[in-house]
Structure formats: structure tokens, C-alpha cells
Amino acid sequence: MSLEVDVDHRRGSFHLAARFSAAPGLTALFGRSGSGKTSLVDLVGGLIRPDRGRIAVDGQVLVDTERGLFVPKHRRRIGYVFQDSRLFPHLSVRRNLLYGRWFARESAGGAADLASVVDLLGVGHLLERKPESLSGGEKQRVAIGRALLAHPQLLLMDEPLASLDEARRAEILPYIERLRDEAGVPILYVSHSVAEVARLATTVVILTDGMVTAVGPVLDILPLAEGNDGGSVLDARVASHDDAFQLSVLASAAGELQVPRLSAPVGATVRAYIRSRDVMLSLSPPQDISALNVLAGKVVGIAPTANGSQADVRLDCSGATLMARLTLKSVERLALAPGRPVHAVIKSVSFERS
């Protein structure tokens, strides 16, 4: 299951020229607002026609302007979760959820049935209500369920969690992870949030002013993503839980990390997202320090930030990439340069549950 996109589309003065192919799994479209993320998703979903180009999912061509081919949206078998949930106001939640079922030809393997979707999204008590009486978060959960129940071969999600509160987001994220890992449904996911992308994405596509500026596996690409505060991602496994102090110990390529207690069981794979401004550097192994995490590594590169007063220091910690944001003064005081061994210090409390 892969996605290939190569399109040109002009709307007014905006020119979208995107070309990428994504590996199976979840592909995150990342970029500022106005960079063309939603247009790109609309093109894949068949809501708009590209001026030129080709889009294929898993080898099945959806659009090919050269061959004059355009599969209309109702024959694409895509599930589209819109930013504004777009529930049908005249239908009950149950009938909204089941809407796509009328048209799904044969049920595709792996897709869930009503009972399990209702259960997973926690919308059982809403079934007989009309959409207008739901909260934003409830609407969005129903919209996700509705898209899933249409048995899509590709799921498009345009900032689906933007309208949800932190608690609900944390509840839905594992479900999207399960979709990605178990159902085998490829997902194209638009997001502003580095933490969300870090946690969910297999592949990251960075869009800047309608152009794809970077594509690749999340671990390689995310550190390059401009904007936000920057940060790095570590793949890790839950090694143990320390219930006395409400901590979990993660084993990663860079070393052991102690983070606030996770609900994931021992052995589960997780991703740790570390903001670069939460990382401190020391030349000698720090002693008598409160921070629980010290990772040994080596400076690979130093890049000044856009405003020029700070620098992003890129570290190689036993093969894993870690970014640290320092003042230029600190860079000079420690005489940091590529090749120099350092110790990265990260407070456990700086980890957030995403």
C-alpha cells in the first residue's frame, strides 16, 4: 500500500507543485498554513482536479491527466476526515456513521464494524442524537468513525484532532496508531503539530509554499522541519515501569530514558519526542544533577537559527539524532564543533504525553 503523487495545480496566484511517493503507513503532510496541505489532500480525495499530474494509490491510478483519467471521488474508496467534521445535519449520529455503508461494495478486510468503531471512539451514547447537539470533539470522533465505516483503501485526515482537547486527543491517538499498524490502511495526515507528526508518522512530507521541500522517514526528516521549536524523535521500547516514582524507563538507541509513567505495557514500542530547547549539553559527564537522563554523543553539526541569536546543535548519540538548541554564547564557551564528544542532559519532567 503506497501513495504516489506528482501534480501541478494553480489556483489564482498560488501554485502547488508536489511530487513525492510515500511508503506504506502514515504519511504526514507538514507545513505552515497556506502551504497547500489541504489542496493536496483534496487532490488525492478527488474534490479538485489537478491541472496536470498523476496520483496512484497502491498501483491503482486515480488521476492521470496525460491519459485523461480521473476517477470521481465516489469511486475512489477513500475515507476523508475533514477539519470541520461535515456531519450531515438531518441524520442521526447512527445514520451518519452508517452512511458510507450503503455504498461500500464488498467489505474490505481489516475495516471495523459499527460496534467496534463505536466502542473505540466512545460514541455509543451519542448514536440517537443529531449532530447539532454534539460538542466539537464528539463531532470529530463521529466523523472519523464515519470515514472508517466506508471501508476506505486510503484514509485522508485533515487536522482531525485540531478541535479536540488534550485528553480526547490522547485517547484517539492510539487508535490512529492501531489503524496504521493493524488495519493496513494507508493514511495521509495533515498536521501542524510536531508532536503529533513525531508520534504518528512513518513518512513525513514537508510542504513550503506549494513545493515539497523534504520527504523521507520521520526520524530523518523531522529534525529538518523548520518552524515550531524544533525537536527530535527517538524510537524506543518500554523497558520497565517505576511505580514508586511514577516513571517509565525507555530503552532507545541513544541510551536509557526515564519519562513520566506511560500507560503502554512493558515491551511496547513508543516514540519519544524531545524538544531541542529542553536539551542541555555538558562536556564532562554531569554529577550531582537533578536531571535523570544523560546521553553520551558527538556533535555532528551546528546551524544558527533563523533569527541568528541561537544555534541548533545536531548530535549523534550512538546512531540516533538528537537536537539541542543553545545560545551562541554557550556554543562559544564550550567550543562546540563537529566531532566534539558531549553529554546531553534532559529533564524527565520536560517530556509530555502526546
Add this chain to the structure above:
Amino acid sequence: MTPEEWTAVRLSLLVATTATLASLPFGVAIAWLLARRQFWGKGLLDTLVHLPLILPPVVTGYLLLISFGKRGPIGAFLDQAFGIVFSFRWTGAALACAVMGFPLLVRAIRLSIEAVDSRLEAAAGTLGANPLWVFATITLPLCLPGVIAGAILCFAKSMGEFGATITFVSNIPGETQTLPSLIYTFTQIPGGDAGAMRLTLVSIAISMFALLGSELLARRIGVHRMAA
């Protein structure tokens, strides 16, 4: 009321109901085209639909007479091919009323289709519904109050249509003598005042009822729009 008056009221109700129901599918289709599609000649179609609203009714009636009359090109064809005759029949009165009420019908339905959020239609499309299903399950239910309001307007217009009807199918008691035609006849004969007054009251009652109905429905559309 006299039997003659009852006949006219019954005939008017029959003519108006037939005109409304027969033009409803065409009205919905054309309203949808005008609201949702871009095509060559859209402006012309829009003008053509609205023409009876602006033309003197007598002109519309005369145009119907020369095209749908026994010797008119369309009338002759329909008579020979399907045995449908309009001239000097109640069906002709229904046709005249349908043409006169059509702009009101299309206008109300078009406005209510335009009020339906097209993003909902796009969402239904991504869920696998083809355009016809999208229309049947999303657009039509959401614009239904507008469709009903348009039908009521068309019905009310048909109840009162006079100029085009009398020009096209004349004023034959029991066949084409509708309520307004009979009122006109009463005003032309001595001692017809009482009958004219009775029918006028009936006419006012029917019109007010129709207007109240459409007003009520228009308010419901407003509520709908806010909710969506």
C-alpha cells in the same frame, strides 16, 4: 354557493394541483442545474424560466395558443403522437398555470439548494455516494422546506392565474372556467356582484392559507441554515 360556483372552485383546485405536481420534478431539476452547475446557455435558461414573470400574461397565453394549440407545432405533435390535447381543455388551463407559476417554483427551490452547504455534498461523495445519491440523500432532504415553499407559491399562483389561461383556453364553464374566470364573468353580467363577492372571499381564504404556509416553511429554512 351555486353549483356553478362550486364547479369553478373544484376545477381551480384540480388545475392548480395538477399544474403544481406536474411542474415540480422539472422545477427541481432546473433549480438544481441553475444552483449547482456551470454550462453554456445558463443565462438563457435562467431568462427563459423567468420570462412569464415579466411578460404580460396575455402574451404568454397567446404564445401558448400558437405553439400548443391544435394547429400549433407542439400541440399538433402531442395530439398525433400521444393523444394529448391542451386547447380548450382543463389540461390547457393546467399548462398555462404551470408556465406562469414555474418562475416562482424554480426561484424558491434554487435559493434553498444554494443554501445547502456544498461541502456536505462533497463529504457524501467521498463516502461513496454518486451524484444522484448525493442529491437524493443530502441535497433534497436539506432543501425540502424550500421545495415545499416553492410548490405552495406555484399552487397559489395557479389558483389566481387569469390572463394566460383565458387567452389560451378561453372561459368554458365546467372545462376551463376557473375561479378567477368565473369572477370575471360575474363582473360582466348584471346581478353578478353577490357571486363575485362570495368567490372573492373563497379566493382570499385560499391565498392567505397558502401564504401563511410558505411563511412558516421559510422560517424553518432559516432555522435549518443556522444549524448547518
